[in-house]
Amino acid sequence: MEASPHTISPDQLFSFAVVPQYTPQKVRQIWQPILTAVEHASGIRLKLIVPPNIQSFEHDLYAGKYDFAYMNPYHLLIAHRQQDYRPILANAHRTLRGIIVVSKRGGIKRLSELSGLRMAFPAPDAFAASMLIRSELKLQYHISVIPWYVVNHSSVFMDVALGLAPAGGGVYATLQQQPRQIRQRLRVLYETPPMPTHPIAVDGHRVPPSVVHRVTDAFLGLKATREGRHLLAAVPFVEIEKTSYDRYRPLEALDLNQFVGKGH
Numbered sequence: 001m002e003a004s005p006h007t008i009s010p011d012q013l014f015s016f017a018v019v020p021q022y023t024p025q026k027v028r029q030i031w032q033p034i035l036t037a038v039e040h041a042s043g044i045r046l047k048l049i050v051p052p053n054i055q056s057f058e059h060d061l062y063a064g065k066y067d068f069a070y071m072n073p074y075h076l077l078i079a080h081r082q083q084d085y086r087p088i089l090a091n092a093h094r095t096l097r098g099i100i101v102v103s104k105r106g107g108i109k110r111l112s113e114l115s116g117l118r119m120a121f122p123a124p125d126a127f128a129a130s131m132l133i134r135s136e137l138k139l140q141y142h143i144s145v146i147p148w149y150v151v152n153h154s155s156v157f158m159d160v161a162l163g164l165a166p167a168g169g170g171v172y173a174t175l176q177q178q179p180r181q182i183r184q185r186l187r188v189l190y191e192t193p194p195m196p197t198h199p200i201a202v203d204g205h206r207v208p209p210s211v212v213h214r215v216t217d218a219f220l221g222l223k224a225t226r227e228g229r230h231l232l233a234a235v236p237f238v239e240i241e242k243t244s245y246d247r248y249r250p251l252e253a254l255d256l257n258q259f260v261g262k263g264h
Contacts, residue, residue: 014046016049016067017049022177028050031050071201073199083203090199091240097172097195098171111143119166157174220242
């Protein structure tokens with residue numbers, strides 16, 4: 001959508017897309033109350049966009065179809081380069097780690113036992129849950145796995161818990177969101193070094209600075225109330241702060257492109 005850099009129509013609607021880490025229903029359950037609160041505080045109308053899968057999210061993000069978007073750090077690297085999206089908010093004092101989970105009932109005890117096995121991942125471009133893990137396995141431990149890309153992060157944990165895959169990649173935040181009966185069947189075998197967390201980014205070419213400022217302040221204002229903190233905790237986003245691309249620039253040196261969608 002085209003937005004005037006100086007005036008904002010009361011009818012103007014800005015899209016806010018969220019990477020589908022969970023089922024679309026769960027993403028809406030988490031994010032719609034947050035965006036409703038941000039709308040009330042900022043006076044800016046926001047439309048939540050929940051793509052059916054991560055691949056659809058990536059396609060539209062890289063095409064520059066979203067005004068605002070919550071994405072993983074690798075998505076930001078590409079979206080920044082292709083469409084000049086810039087991060088404005090993140091859980092600035094927290095870090096993100098990829099984890100490898102296995103079934104407690106399975107016999108896998110060491111990383112070396114994963115070599116040559118099929119391993120569940122949410123998507124080729126899932127940052128910590130796929131790319132960082134595969135990078136660590138290949139470059140640090142000389143282990144190649146056969147990636148099996150499922151629907152979303154929750155599907156990874158369920159498939160491993162049900163024995164459909166011997167291991168899977170994820171992150172702690174999404175593991176903690178799983179039903180207790182799923183978590184009880186899983187064991188964390190490995191975790192990656194810490195990395196920056198998912199940001200909210202904006203297409204600065206289309207969204208007026210005044211809108212960015214009001215939306216940013218409204219998100220930060222949620223921290224001031226108990227209800228707001230409760231809403232942010234579901235992301236989790238309790239320690240939300242302003243951020244910039246400088247925090248993510250070091251990730252460019254990891255050359256993660258070599259692991260996008262490749263089988264080994």
